[in-house]
Amino acid sequence: MEMRQTASRIAFERHPAGRRVETLDLKKEMELYGSEIRAAIEDVLESGQFIGGPAITQLEAELSERLGVTHAIAVSSGTDAILCALMALEIGPGDEVIVPSFTFFATAGCVARLGAKPVFVDVDPRTFNLDPEQIEAAVTPKTRAIMPVHLYGQCADMDPICEIGKRRGLCVIEDAAQALGAQYKGRNACTLGDIACLSFYPTKNLGGFGEGGMILTEDERLAEVCRQLRTHGESERYYHDRIGGNFRLDTMKAAILLVKLKHLDTFTRRRRETAERYNELLREVPVQRPFVPTHQAPVYHQYTIQCDRRDELKASLQEHRIGTAVYYPVPLHLQTCFEGLGYRCGSLPVTERVCQRVLSLPCHPMLHDGDIEHVAKRIRECYGEPDRET
Numbered sequence: 386m387e388m389r390q391t392a393s394r395i396a397f398e399r400h401p402a403g404r405r406v407e408t409l410d411l412k413k414e415m416e417l418y419g420s421e422i423r424a425a426i427e428d429v430l431e432s433g434q435f436i437g438g439p440a441i442t443q444l445e446a447e448l449s450e451r452l453g454v455t456h457a458i459a460v461s462s463g464t465d466a467i468l469c470a471l472m473a474l475e476i477g478p479g480d481e482v483i484v485p486s487f488t489f490f491a492t493a494g495c496v497a498r499l500g501a502k503p504v505f506v507d508v509d510p511r512t513f514n515l516d517p518e519q520i521e522a523a524v525t526p527k528t529r530a531i532m533p534v535h536l537y538g539q540c541a542d543m544d545p546i547c548e549i550g551k552r553r554g555l556c557v558i559e560d561a562a563q564a565l566g567a568q569y570k571g572r573n574a575c576t577l578g579d580i581a582c583l584s585f586y587p588t589k590n591l592g593g594f595g596e597g598g599m600i601l602t603e604d605e606r607l608a609e610v611c612r613q614l615r616t617h618g619e620s621e622r623y624y625h626d627r628i629g630g631n632f633r634l635d636t637m638k639a640a641i642l643l644v645k646l647k648h649l650d651t652f653t654r655r656r657r658e659t660a661e662r663y664n665e666l667l668r669e670v671p672v673q674r675p676f677v678p679t680h681q682a683p684v685y686h687q688y689t690i691q692c693d694r695r696d697e698l699k700a701s702l703q704e705h706r707i708g709t710a711v712y713y714p715v716p717l718h719l720q721t722c723f724e725g726l727g728y729r730c731g732s733l734p735v736t737e738r739v740c741q742r743v744l745s746l747p748c749h750p751m752l753h754d755g756d757i758e759h760v761a762k763r764i765r766e767c768y769g770e771p772d773r774e775t
């Protein structure tokens with residue numbers, strides 16, 4: 386009941402003239418949930434335990450139950466979740482991992498850090514996710530894994546990807562950093578491949594107060610190895626079976642995440658409502674709205690449109706005090722640090738084109754209906770659409 390009230394309190398406030406609309410509003414979150422969060426922090430302070438402890442195991446248990454995955458391992462960031470998963474799979478020099486180029490750096494960065502080679506495959510121009518049709522051509526005898534990314538909170542087309550994985554003996558790692566709560570054919574993100582990685586970076590759907598991440602898998606042995614790698618490869622205190630790192634999540638952050646997790650369904654519902662509202666309000670504007678195949682239930686980590694003259698639209702919205710973001714302006718295969726891999730302009734034409742055309746509109750759960758209308762109205766004006774009552 387309390388959650389429902391909170392959702393409507395957010396929804397029905399109007400947009401005061403001149404108010405800034407940002408891509409994130411953590412101050413508003415603190416207004417709504419600050420007292421619960423402070424109480425959780427206080428509990429940790431009193432316990433005197435800042436590493437490990439019940440908050441960590443409870444967070445792992447709640448996420449594993451919510452998602453329907455047997456093993457959950459809390460780690461220090463989404464990046465470390467990916468790194469640790471790759472280390473557990475013993476991916477290293479001489480190995481190749483198929484990844485999209487249209488993603489956050491960590492997806493490919495972790496592969497390269499371990500001395501393996503990221504092999505970039507183009508994306509579907511409508512969903513922005515790895516194009517299964519193009520994966521097979523990138524498989525070589527060195528390929529060890531495929532790492533699809535569920536970009537903007539919508540799952541990659543996992544059935545054909547896992548089918549290729551199975552047939553070619555490749556592990557499938559889900560980069561679900563943006564997709565906690567998303568469903569694909571009625572199945573949860575993080576249950577679709579062999580191992581999955583989440584991020585609790587403050588902007589993510591379950592955003593923490595600092596860095597954080599989680600590894601999820603059904604594979605008991607992989608889970609055990611990840612748990613060891615998280616604490617320098619220890620099998621027991623000061624006995625190191627393998628070389629790991631310090632990939633632990635702080636207790637305080639876990640306690641805060643447990644509070645936020647209680648409200649995750651409200652946040653997700655609100656993101657979906659916002660996306661629906663944008664869809665209606667932008668119907669007649671010459672921008673491409675997010676494409677959602679019928680078997681997908683995205684969580685709108687971002688509401689991302691595609692348009693011509695994207696930078697002009699972005700600048701014009703900025704003038705009207707509306708924050709937007711470009712995820713991502715430069716594809717990974719054209720990043721300076723990956724020059725040695727031999728890609729050039731034209732290697733992945735869809736990725737390169739969408740990098741010029743995408744724009745993510747404010748879509749966080751603290752956004753008011755009035756804000757959404759305000760953003761849509763400004764976009765319509767940019768395209769010279771007459772104003773209409775909505």
Ligand SMILES: *Cc1c(COP(=O)(O)O)cnc(C)c1O
Nearest residue numbers: 462463464489491562584585586
């Ligand atoms: C955020 C993100 C990561 C990394 O997570 P951090 O917690 O920031 O380290 C990895 N992949 C994708 C797709 C992301 O969006």
